Amino acid sequence: xxxxxxxxxxxxxxxxxxxxxxxxxxxxxxxxxxxxxxxxxxxxxxxxxxxxxxxxxxxxxxxxxxxxxxxxxxxxxxxxxxxxxxxxxxxxxxxxxxxxxxxxxxxxxxxxxxxxxxxxxxxxxxxxxxxxxxxxxxxxxxxxxxxxxxxxxx
Amino acid sequence: xxxxxxxxxxxxxxxxxxxxxxxxxxxxxxxxxxxxxxxxxxxxxxxxxxxxxxxxxxxxxxxxxxxxxxxxxxxxxxxxxxxxxxxxxxxxxxxxxxxxxxxxxxxxxxxxxxxxxxxxxxxxxxxxxxxxxxxxxxxxxxxxxxxxxxxxxxxxxxxxxxxxxxxxxxxxxxxxxxxxxxxxxxxxxxxxxxxxxxxxxxxxxxxxxxxxxxxxxxxxxxxxxxxxxxxxxxxxxxxxxxxxxxxxxxxxxxxxxxxxxxxxxxxxxxxxxxxxxxxxxxxxxxxxxxxxxxxxxxxxxxxxxxxxxxxxxxxxxxxxxxxxxxxxxxxxxxxxxxxxxxxxxxxxxxxxxxxxxxxxxxxxxxxxxxxxxxxxxxxxxxxxxxxxxxxxxxxxxxxxxxxxxxxxxxxxxxxxxxxxxxxxxxxxxxxxxxxxxxxxxxxxxxxxxxxxxxxxxxxxxxxxxxxxxxxxxxxxxxxxxxxxxxxxxxxxxxxxxxxxxxxxxxxxxxxxxxxxxxxxxxxxxxxxxxxxxxxxxxxxxxxxxxxxxxxxxxxxxxxxxxxxxxxxxxxxxxxxxxxxxxxxxxxxxxxxxxxxxxxxxxxxxxxxxxxxxxxxxxxxxxxxxxxxxxxxxxxxxxxxxxxxxxxxxxxxxxxxxxxxxxxxxxxxxxxxxxxxxxxxxxxxxxxxxxxxxxxxxxxxxxxxxxxxxxxxxxxxxxxxxxxxxxxxxxxxxxxxxxxxxxxxxxxxxxxxxxxxxxxxxxxxxxxxxxxxxxxxxxxxxxxxxxxxxxxxxx
Numbered sequence: 001x002x003x004x005x006x007x008x009x010x011x012x013x014x015x016x017x018x019x020x021x022x023x024x025x026x027x028x029x030x031x032x033x034x035x036x037x038x039x040x041x042x043x044x045x046x047x048x049x050x051x052x053x054x055x056x057x058x059x060x061x062x063x064x065x066x067x068x069x070x071x072x073x074x075x076x077x078x079x080x081x082x083x084x085x086x087x088x089x090x091x092x093x094x095x096x097x098x099x100x101x102x103x104x105x106x107x108x109x110x111x112x113x114x115x116x117x118x119x120x121x122x123x124x125x126x127x128x129x130x131x132x133x134x135x136x137x138x139x140x141x142x143x144x145x146x147x148x149x150x151x152x153x154x
Numbered sequence: 155x156x157x158x159x160x161x162x163x164x165x166x167x168x169x170x171x172x173x174x175x176x177x178x179x180x181x182x183x184x185x186x187x188x189x190x191x192x193x194x195x196x197x198x199x200x201x202x203x204x205x206x207x208x209x210x211x212x213x214x215x216x217x218x219x220x221x222x223x224x225x226x227x228x229x230x231x232x233x234x235x236x237x238x239x240x241x242x243x244x245x246x247x248x249x250x251x252x253x254x255x256x257x258x259x260x261x262x263x264x265x266x267x268x269x270x271x272x273x274x275x276x277x278x279x280x281x282x283x284x285x286x287x288x289x290x291x292x293x294x295x296x297x298x299x300x301x302x303x304x305x306x307x308x309x310x311x312x313x314x315x316x317x318x319x320x321x322x323x324x325x326x327x328x329x330x331x332x333x334x335x336x337x338x339x340x341x342x343x344x345x346x347x348x349x350x351x352x353x354x355x356x357x358x359x360x361x362x363x364x365x366x367x368x369x370x371x372x373x374x375x376x377x378x379x380x381x382x383x384x385x386x387x388x389x390x391x392x393x394x395x396x397x398x399x400x401x402x403x404x405x406x407x408x409x410x411x412x413x414x415x416x417x418x419x420x421x422x423x424x425x426x427x428x429x430x431x432x433x434x435x436x437x438x439x440x441x442x443x444x445x446x447x448x449x450x451x452x453x454x455x456x457x458x459x460x461x462x463x464x465x466x467x468x469x470x471x472x473x474x475x476x477x478x479x480x481x482x483x484x485x486x487x488x489x490x491x492x493x494x495x496x497x498x499x500x501x502x503x504x505x506x507x508x509x510x511x512x513x514x515x516x517x518x519x520x521x522x523x524x525x526x527x528x529x530x531x532x533x534x535x536x537x538x539x540x541x542x543x544x545x546x547x548x549x550x551x552x553x554x555x556x557x558x559x560x561x562x563x564x565x566x567x568x569x570x571x572x573x574x575x576x577x578x579x580x581x582x583x584x585x586x587x588x589x590x591x592x593x594x595x596x597x598x599x600x601x602x603x604x605x606x607x608x609x610x611x612x613x614x615x616x617x618x619x620x621x622x623x624x625x626x627x628x629x630x631x632x633x634x635x636x637x638x639x640x641x642x643x644x645x646x647x648x649x650x651x652x653x654x655x656x657x658x659x660x661x662x663x664x665x666x667x668x669x670x671x672x673x674x675x676x677x678x679x680x681x682x683x684x685x686x687x688x689x690x691x692x693x694x695x696x697x698x699x700x701x702x703x704x705x706x707x708x709x710x711x712x713x714x715x716x717x718x719x720x721x722x723x724x725x726x727x728x729x730x731x732x733x734x735x736x737x738x739x740x741x742x743x744x745x746x747x748x749x750x751x752x753x754x755x756x757x758x759x760x761x762x763x764x765x766x767x768x769x770x771x772x773x774x775x776x777x778x779x780x781x782x783x784x785x786x787x788x789x790x791x792x793x794x795x796x797x798x799x800x801x802x803x804x805x806x807x808x809x810x811x812x813x814x815x816x817x818x819x820x821x822x823x824x825x826x827x828x829x830x831x832x833x834x835x836x837x838x839x840x841x842x843x844x845x846x847x848x849x850x851x852x853x854x855x856x857x858x859x860x861x862x863x864x865x866x867x868x869x870x871x872x873x874x875x876x877x878x879x880x881x882x883x884x885x886x887x888x889x890x891x892x893x894x895x896x897x898x899x900x901x902x903x904x905x906x907x908x909x910x911x912x913x914x915x916x917x918x919x920x921x922x923x924x925x926x927x928x929x930x931x932x933x934x935x936x937x938x939x940x941x942x943x944x945x946x947x948x
Contacts, residue, residue, distance in 0.1 A: 014212060022248045022283065029214070047476040047514040078441035078481060079401050082391065104169075105162050107212065108205055111241055120281040120317040122350050124309060125343045126398045127388045134306070138271045142234045 001121030003070040020121035249285030281317040300332040305341040312347025411453030418454040483518035524557040532565040551586040584623025610637040635683025639690040836946040845870030868899035877929040888914040
């Protein structure tokens with residue numbers, strides 16, 4: 001299972017953090033710092049896999065964002081690369097040509113999409129279309145409720 | 155109080171702050187506004203306040219005052235508020251916070267909500283941060299949802315169940331029936347969840363594993379369907395149909411087929427089919443192939459399939475993609491001990507990977523190359539490894555150096571080659587070698603008497619090129635001191651001789667003595683060498699005398715002591731000087747482990763076969779009454795000892811004192827180059843009850859090898875007989891118990907019992923040992939258990 005999934009940019013600013021095991025605030029900060037220090041100095045065409053403590057770290061750079069996941073010993077690293085890629089595709093479909101700004105200004109949507117795709121550190125939905133369909137329906141649900149209450153969405 | 159701005163404006167404001175200080179100011183104002191808003195009762199903007207707080211939290215600022223707001227929002231009837239509330243709960247709350255208990259009730263209610271999206275929020279949150287109590291409370295609910303007709307809910311419930319099983323292992327039983335029935339689903343999401351759940355259940359409990367073995371045919375069927383099915387736009391990734399599901403099924407098959415002939419047979423065809431049909435041009439195909447290879451190598455597959463798997467790994471090694479090469483080497487590492495010959499075929503490619511730019515690939519290639527060194531390829535491999543050593547990144551140097559030494563020690567074709575190799579390593583990576591290298595090398599040199607001349611010439615030349623590498627300088631000084639006469643003779647068969655005068659040699663040693671780069675140990679070596687030369691040269695003895703007396707007032711206490719003693723040797727004991735400083739005898743290698751309580755004086759290799767025979771006959775009489783619950787952990791105690799049982803590399807050497815007949819102060823004079831401390835290992839008393847005492851001392855033999863000595867004594871009034879010790883260690887640690895020295899303990903501490911335990915801890919896990927003591931005293935059998943959590947001297 002995945003232990004965590006982090007998104008950060010080249011300046012080391014965190015854009016998304018998802019923890020699949022209970023971790024204290026202090027530990028989280030330490031892990032984030034370590035990941036940023038491990039991943040940012042890597043050269044462009046090097047191997048995407050690292051070892052850190054007892055975890056395997058898989059990272060991939062998409063434009064200005066680094067997607068970094070921590071796996072356990074028996075997980076398949078190549079598949080983890082596919083998981084990261086699939087998440088990016090889902091974001092792309094939802095936002096239409098996603099870029100870092102989309103994730104900054106709509107971070108809660110990024111989390112909702114992630115929660116439709118992964119759960120408990122495992123892949124939840126393997127179909128490419130189902131996740132976006134659920135997101136659309138949930139958003140509709142939210143909007144109708146908002147209209148009904150005549151309050152603006154945030 | 156300024157009106158709070160919608161979320162996106164706040165984000166814009168924060169991003170436009172030019173300095174950290176400005177940003178902090180903006181955030182503080184916002185947080186104050188948010189806190190004020192929280193205190194008010196229901197207002198329309200609650201959800202966006204919490205969203206703002208979550209953004210601030212992601213930037214790293216404290217947000218704990220939002221926890222109660224999360225709890226309130228989760229309980230709200232509005233979907234938008236619930237959504238943000240649950241998101242907040244997943245980000246701000248974890249099982250250690252008290253507030254998390256408060257949401258249990260909301261989750262319970264939402265699990266039975268009419269709207270599936272509300273249900274899914276609850277399921278997601280439970281799977282993310284559900285504590286053990288929450289899991290126990292809600293497990294029946296989850297089981298009910300597993301049987302619902304809605305696939306959307308079923309797939310989420312399956313992964314929620316996985317989380318529950320991970321948190322509370324006993325609840326696994328609850329989910330077994332539903333998990334079994336989920337395998338007949340058509341929906342890939344549900345199927346995937348079911349496979350993950352079954353994998354988790356099988357990993358936790360062997361009985362469940364047995365029950366699920368019957369599902370192997372079903373899994374094979376599903377897998378076949380995926381592999382040969384046509385294109386399905388929903389699940390296709392670059393030509394592979396639903397790789398996520400395929401990989402999970404392969405992993406489950408691996409667990410089910412392990413150690414089971416029947417199950418492995420059932421999946422043989424399928425694995426062959428997947429291995430040949432999967433397209434390996436893209437990463438996704440390689441991911442499936444990788445998982446297939448891992449499965450084939452782990453189950454009891456037939457040999458043709460194994461060969462196919464290793465060939466796939468060989469193909470991976472030639473792939474241009476670095477990731478794939480890295481993966482291939484990781485997998486080859488796992489099988490290098492079992493399928494050694496198959497891996498040897500790819501040795502060329504692996505050695506080429508040593509030159510790769512990428513540090514991860516280099517590391518893997520190094521480990522694999524060291525594992526592939528054998529007697530037949532030692533010369534070519536060593537050439538490659540030495541080239542690697544000169545250009546390798548600093549973090550890999552120590553590992554490379556020690557690997558080279560181990561390999562050289564095991565497979566050296568000739569002594570000269572061995573010495574050359576060690577010298578080469580010392581010149582290239584002298585700073586990263588282990589401390590025992592110096593005594594090992596010295597011992598090797600003394601043992602090859604025919605090469606003394608050659609060695610001292612080489613070392614003298616090396617000394618001139620570079621005196622910064624301390625181990626090299628130490629060995630060079632020692633050799634010059636010992637064999638200086640050979641150096642001065644000026645002729646050598648093996649190599650071109652250097653024409654040196656006595657002054658040149660003394661100059662070299664003095665340079666070492668005075669250089670700021672020399673450590674105190676090195677200077678000690680140089681001083682002793684200078685002293686030894688006083689018996690081997692004829693003209694410049696006065697110069698030596700003056701050097702030695704200068705150092706009589708050196709600040710370094712160690713040097714001062716030596717100099718004063720040598721001075722005394724010149725002045726008062728001149729008649730003994732020649733005898734004291736004569737040529738050293740050949741140093742014996744001693745094993746530090748003590749078996750049967752005796753200190754063995756013979757070289758280790760000769761005594762080992764004898765000891766093996768002794769111990770093999772001693773093992774069977776060990777009492778057959780080994781208690782069942784320890785048998786699982788006590789894997790190694792019945793295995794026969796292998797002759798090369800020094801785990802992980804050379805045993806450390808112990809130098810015997812010079813046999814010269816001079817008095818006690820000889821040891822002081824020549825103690826300078828004694829490398830291994832003779833201080834006894836620290837002992838700790840681990841068990842003391844009813845007059846029986848058990849002490850433990852341990853010594854680190856190598857990187858992962860450890861020798862533990864257990865000593866028992868009896869201080870009661872009556873004899874103890876049938877005294878046995880059994881030990882258990884964590885799973886990844888290997889254990890071998892040697893025969894105890896005796897099996898009875900006479901009263902009043904008449905004799906002690908020692909027993910040696912050899913441990914190998916390759917994964918460097920936290921070492922613990924459980925020891926069971928059992929003996930008969932005054933006719934009654936006593937059994938006791940003690941756990942050792944910390945080892946002295948480790």
